[in-house]
Amino acid sequence: MDRFKMIFQYFQSNSESVMNGICGLLALASVKIYNSLDFNCPCLPRYNMMYGMGIMFVPPIALFLCGLILNRQSVIMIEEWRRPTGHRKKDLAIVKYMCTFVFTRAMVAPVVWILTTLLDGNCFVCAFSGSVDPDKFPGFANSSSPETQHLLYKVPCKEDVLIRNNTSRKAVSRYLKCWSQALGWGILLILIILAFLARSLKPCFDQTAFLQTRYWSNYIDIEQKIFDETCCEHARDFAHKCILHFFQSMHNEMKVANFTKKSEDEEDHIHGITDKEQVNKLLKYWYQSKPPLSINYPTQRQHIKGKSNGCCLEDHKQTDV
Incomplete structure (x- = not known):
């Protein structure tokens, strides 16, 4: 029991390498969970959007909270903010540094989940199948408006009798998946560019304040x-x-x-x-x-x-x- 307690305390330490490892494990866990998810779009008006967006954004909230729970510094940050001043003055730079440290690492797993869902495309197809323009697809252009809308909501359910033999079902699905993947790759590219700029421009600024803030942040945790x-x-x-x-x-x-x-x-x-x-x-x-x-x-x-x-x-x- 003491060994498990020591391991848990070790993983809750302030070491950046340990926290990066925990964030990496959460990111891998998010991909594994998504791949094992039994995705079944309801294929009904009003419910498609709710289900698709729910799968895309609700689990990231849970992963974000897990990242905060595993990060010991999140508790220290709140305690430091609420604690009386005593014989010291409050330094907002330290609290901001802790906040940045905590939230950037806690956001890794949620971002990986969202990117995975976008690159896969099934959630996007479920959520927006009823929003495409039917005139772009010959198999839906000749149908009456209510019937067309009903068929569009059935696009994610390829085994459904009403949509199974429709020649444009695959076209609508590919169209929406292309948009989903383009959005996913675009977000990933933006994140890579931001990370590159942060790394490249960091040496251009004075590091004195950063080193001091980092030192006292580590001091508070160790103390x-x-x-x-x-x-x-x-x-x-x-x-x-x-x-x-x-x-x-x-x-x-x-x-x-x-x-x-x-x-x-x-x-x-x-x-x-x-x-x-x-x-x-x-x-x-x-x-x-x-x-x-x-x-x-x-x-x-x-x-x-x-x-x-x-x-x-x-x-x-x-x-x-």
Whole structure:
């Protein structure tokens, strides 16, 4: 169980290579899901458009949400925005960088899904078969208007008796698939050009602000992970000592079970915080009063004395985050 937990935490890390790998897996999963999808157009007026557009755009929303869930930085971005300023000033550039990082990667799988549906063309044919001009196709030109419209909606259902022997059914289907594929390749070309321009023009701009923003974005992520690890260490020692205190009257039984205190050589993570109220005050202080981003002053200790005392720290100047 611990191994799976470690793997999950590893994939939630802030490493760009890991996040790119996750986005790639989501993109491959979107293609696999689409290929295994049992596509059945209803071939009915008003429902064709709803079904075709639904298949094209509803799954990308779910894939986008999955991308946000798997990206640990999306939660950190929201927390950083809503968290009180404390000993730091809010830097909107960092939040914007996080937002760009999160949304660009979360959009990979949805874009792949949309491009796949357009290049395949079946959704497009289902959605717009009733919108083509029947005069362009001889097999529909001589029919009455209501009958023609009804036949056009039947174009995606090639096994339907009414449309199966119509000579222009394949022509309408090819016509719509050509438009769908042209649209798909056009979108793909635009995305490639934008990515090329972003890569090519990036060295032309001053990288100082970008490097600073990227550094502090990574710092916020690492700081949160180290704080969580420290809390886990403290919670483990706190629980260990509470249990030892509870079983103090059962010293002999504890010896039999080898449940004894840790040796003095082992590291103590309690740091003088010894009851629930002190822990709650410490966590509240961490959230509301961020530690200043400076290590030029002596190591500061938080003096929490009893239930009547709060967390006390010397005041420091605000530092940019």
